[in-house]
Amino acid sequence: MKLSWGPEEEAFRAEIAAFLDEHTPEQLRDGRDWIGEEADEVPQWARDWQALLFDAGWMIPAYPPELGGRNATPLQTLVYQEELAARGVPRSVHFGGYGIVGPSLLEFGDEAQRALAPAAIRGDTVWCVGMSEPDAGSDLGSLATRAELDGDSFVVNGQKVWTSYAEWAERCFLYVRTNPSAPKHQGISVLILDMDTPGVEVRPLRHITGNAEFAEVFLVDAVVPRSNLVGELDEGWRITMGSLAHERGGLWLEGVGYAQRALDGLVELARDRGLAGDPVVRRRLGELHEEVRSIRALGYKGFASFAQGSSAPEHSYMKLAASELRQRLNEFGMDLQGAYATVTDPTLAAQGGRFQAAWQMSLAATIGGGTSEIQRNIVANRVLGLPRG
Amino acid sequence: MCWGCPVVDFALSDEQQLLRDTARALFTKECPPSLVRDAFYDVTDAGPAAARAFHDTRLREWAALGDGPLVDLALFLEESGAVLAPGPLWVSAAWALPLLRAAGHTEADAVADGSLTATVAVADATGRWEPGDHDECWFVPHLGEVDRVVFLRSGPSVLVVDAAEVVGSPIEALDRTRPLARVAVPAGSTSPVDPAAVADATDRATVGLAAELVGVGRWLQEATLAYVAERVQFDKPVGSFQGLQWKLVDASLHQERASAAVAYAAMCVDADDVDRASAVHVAKAAAGGSARHWARTGLQAHGGIGYTWEHDLHLRLRRAYGGDHLLGDADWHRDRLAALLLD
Numbered sequence: 033m034k035l036s037w038g039p040e041e042e043a044f045r046a047e048i049a050a051f052l053d054e055h056t057p058e059q060l061r062d063g064r065d066w067i068g069e070e071a072d073e074v075p076q077w078a079r080d081w082q083a084l085l086f087d088a089g090w091m092i093p094a095y096p097p098e099l100g101g102r103n104a105t106p107l108q109t110l111v112y113q114e115e116l117a118a119r120g121v122p123r124s125v126h127f128g129g130y131g132i133v134g135p136s137l138l139e140f141g142d143e144a145q146r147a148l149a150p151a152a153i154r155g156d157t158v159w160c161v162g163m164s165e166p167d168a169g170s171d172l173g174s175l176a177t178r179a180e181l182d183g184d185s186f187v188v189n190g191q192k193v194w195t196s197y198a199e200w201a202e203r204c205f206l207y208v209r210t211n212p213s214a215p216k217h218q219g220i221s222v223l224i225l226d227m228d229t230p231g232v233e234v235r236p237l238r239h240i241t242g243n244a245e246f247a248e249v250f251l252v253d254a255v256v257p258r259s260n261l262v263g264e265l266d267e268g269w270r271i272t273m274g275s276l277a278h279e280r281g282g283l284w285l286e287g288v289g290y291a292q293r294a295l296d297g298l299v300e301l302a303r304d305r306g307l308a309g310d311p312v313v314r315r316r317l318g319e320l321h322e323e324v325r326s327i328r329a330l331g332y333k334g335f336a337s338f339a340q341g342s343s344a345p346e347h348s349y350m351k352l353a354a355s356e357l358r359q360r361l362n363e364f365g366m367d368l369q370g371a372y373a374t375v376t377d378p379t380l381a382a383q384g385g386r387f388q389a390a391w392q393m394s395l396a397a398t399i400g401g402g403t404s405e406i407q408r409n410i411v412a413n414r415v416l417g418l419p420r421g
Numbered sequence: 422m423c424w425g426c427p428v429v430d431f432a433l434s435d436e437q438q439l440l441r442d443t444a445r446a447l448f449t450k451e452c453p454p455s456l457v458r459d460a461f462y463d464v465t466d467a468g469p470a471a472a473r474a475f476h477d478t479r480l481r482e483w484a485a486l487g488d489g490p491l492v493d494l495a496l497f498l499e500e501s502g503a504v505l506a507p508g509p510l511w512v513s514a515a516w517a518l519p520l521l522r523a524a525g526h527t528e529a530d531a532v533a534d535g536s537l538t539a540t541v542a543v544a545d546a547t548g549r550w551e552p553g554d555h556d557e558c559w560f561v562p563h564l565g566e567v568d569r570v571v572f573l574r575s576g577p578s579v580l581v582v583d584a585a586e587v588v589g590s591p592i593e594a595l596d597r598t599r600p601l602a603r604v605a606v607p608a609g610s611t612s613p614v615d616p617a618a619v620a621d622a623t624d625r626a627t628v629g630l631a632a633e634l635v636g637v638g639r640w641l642q643e644a645t646l647a648y649v650a651e652r653v654q655f656d657k658p659v660g661s662f663q664g665l666q667w668k669l670v671d672a673s674l675h676q677e678r679a680s681a682a683v684a685y686a687a688m689c690v691d692a693d694d695v696d697r698a699s700a701v702h703v704a705k706a707a708a709g710g711s712a713r714h715w716a717r718t719g720l721q722a723h724g725g726i727g728y729t730w731e732h733d734l735h736l737r738l739r740r741a742y743g744g745d746h747l748l749g750d751a752d753w754h755r756d757r758l759a760a761l762l763l764d
């Protein structure tokens with residue numbers, strides 16, 4: 033065990049730090065947690081930012097330059113993720129394209145489909161990911177949107193829900209059932225859907241924040257060419273697992289960086305409110321600090337196994353821990369404001385209403401991407417090896 | 422905060438792996454549950470002597486780890502904590518030894534090679550773990566088992582006394598494997614020590630104790646997971662019930678945090694990293710909290726059997742609570758963290 037970075041990592045860090053300091057758009061600075069603007073399309077500044085990262089080889093550093101990277105090592109990727117996390121800077125305002133679709137196309141697509149990956153990662157094409165349905169949430173394997181092969185095309189009927197960025201998206205990475213008689217995880221396929229296909233209708237859904245970031249997507253006899261099938265027919269379930277494997281070692285850093293910045297804000301808030309001497313407030317801040325730092329240590333421990341190529345059970349804990357902690361941090365930030373706790377007017381609430389806004393958003397963190405309950409089931413069965421119920 | 426500072430490579434080197442394996446083999450083979458039980462709980466005629474003999478013949482030599490990297494000492498103490506290994510190894514190697522080194526004491530070498538053992542007396546009757554001028558020291562661990570007592574006094578300064586010459590009386594407490602005593606501070610001239618060296622010794626003692634607690638939590642976790650897989654009710658292993666599973670998951674997350682935090686703190690101390698002060702408090706708070714969490718959860722998951730004297734679970738429950746309250750409980754360390762953040 034050791035505690036130091038080598039000079040090569042430090043040089044790498046200096047390079048990305050300088051890049052971020054110089055180029056990060058105003059809208060994403062100061063740990064401002066970007067709340068989707070009410071916009072019909074991805075804002076131009078956000079497109080420019082993602083394209084700039086790609087062209088400079090800073091989008092997915094582990095990839096080669098033609099895919100927005102610079103062939104970075106796992107350790108360099110970690111350094112990169114640390115610098116993003118410390119600043120709270122997102123690479124993109126729509127995660128699906130570079131986080132899920134691009135890497136999946138590269139791994140599972142044919143040549144023509146792989147050619148779509150650079151634009152997905154660069155953000156030139158905006159993608160949404162259509163997995164969840166009204167009757168298939170945590171139990172994704174029960175999805176029912178039907179795609180029937182008819183000659184050279186699929187005819188798709190069904191409904192998706194909670195589809196983030198569907199309004200912005202030009203394409204959808206769509207999970208469909210192609211074989212209703214096979215066992216449920218074996219009859220699923222993935223299609224590339226053009227969002228302007230006749231029969232596709234997007235109805236925006238508002239979040240509790242008031243923003244319409246996600247949507248319902250209705251599909252009525254939508255025709256998708258057979259060549260848009262990704263991977264083998266009926267073998268789409270494998271693809272649900274494939275996203276950014278090489279970044280998994282450090283994806284947790286985003287959650288930890290977030291928590292650390294929230295904690296910094298809490299310390300400032302306690303001082304501003306004259307509560308820095310209050311023993312209850314102090315105890316609580318100490319406790320939150322303990323959690324943030326021990327979760328961070330856990331993440332690094334997982335990275336050590338990841339970098340050595342072993343499986344890292346630590347990572348199964350990270351989403352669960354970071355998302356629940358995030359809610360507690362923000363809720364405490366509201367509580368510290370007394371009667372102003374629920375005041376959302378940014379000119380009245382402390383720190384521009386940051387905690388009130390972030391708290392509302394944090395409520396999604398324990399639902400999206402697998403609920404906390406599902407994460408606990410995963411840890412119970414796969415990490416602790418407890419018998420299945 | 423400083424993201425750029427620490428790197429943290431948690432991978433064990435080959436030597437560390439060997440150290441851990443050696444410690445595990447030693448404790449599995451030679452420190453069975455009956456050894457601890459016969460010495461401290463169902464005390465047999467031969468029990469205390471057997472425990473003493475185990476310490477004297479098998480553990481004394483490991484005191485040398487106290488002079489080396491804290492990472493290594495912590496690895497060993499996690500293993501000794503898991504089995505509740507008898508004797509004063511922790512206090513002697515992790516606390517008294519660095520204090521004696523700081524004082525340039527002539528007997529430091531003897532404590533390092535295990536030919537002498539020592540304990541530390543610092544707390545006052547209110548349980549403050551800080552050097553002072555009080556005439557009685559409280560919560561002194563392993564008094565009856567050591568050769569020397571290091572009194573840590575205001576200044577800071579130390580007074581090293583032959584244990585045979587001090588007047589102490591035992592404090593009846595939950596954890597019998599780590600006996601505590603109150604001791605009158607004898608007259609004698611103290612020698613000044615560098616405050617930074619005292620702080621360093623406290624950090625080593627605190628992280629060492631936290632490492633033991635990680636071992637205690639680990640034992641409880643392993644025993645509980647094994648039990649719930651095997652115990653059947655309603656025609657199913659009780660470990661398949663989700664209501665129970667989630668409690669176990671939450672305790673295991675606490676345990677993972679604690680284990681990572683202790684390893685990180687040990688690395689920070691060894692590197693004298695800027696994050697060191699915070700890391701030590703985080704480690705003790707997380708480890709004390711996790712051991713207690715597992716003690717409660719483990720007992721609950723065992724049902725009635727866990728509440729019996731015969732089951733070894735309560736031995737760890739006692740150590741979990743006892744260890745948390747030694748050298749500052751989790752809340753005390755959280756308050757120190759708050760001081761680092763706010764003052």
Ligand SMILES: Cc1cc2nc3c(=O)[nH]c(=O)nc-3n(C[C@H](O)[C@H](O)[C@H](O)COP(=O)(O)OP(=O)(O)OC[C@H]3O[C@@H](n4cnc5c(N)ncnc54)[C@H](O)[C@@H]3O)c2cc1C
Nearest residue numbers: 161162163164169170194195196396399400401402403405
């Ligand atoms: C902000 C946001 C963005 C999203 N974006 C997308 C997107 O872009 N694309 C997409 O496809 N989906 C998206 N989702 C959907 C998300 O993946 C689902 O909401 C999630 O998987 C949960 O499914 P559900 O909402 O149907 O809840 P359900 O699965 O119906 O769960 C209801 C409750 O039951 C619990 N539960 C379910 N099963 C179990 C079990 N086995 N054991 C114990 N408890 C259980 C759940 O934890 C939850 O508390 C998004 C969701 C949110 C909140």
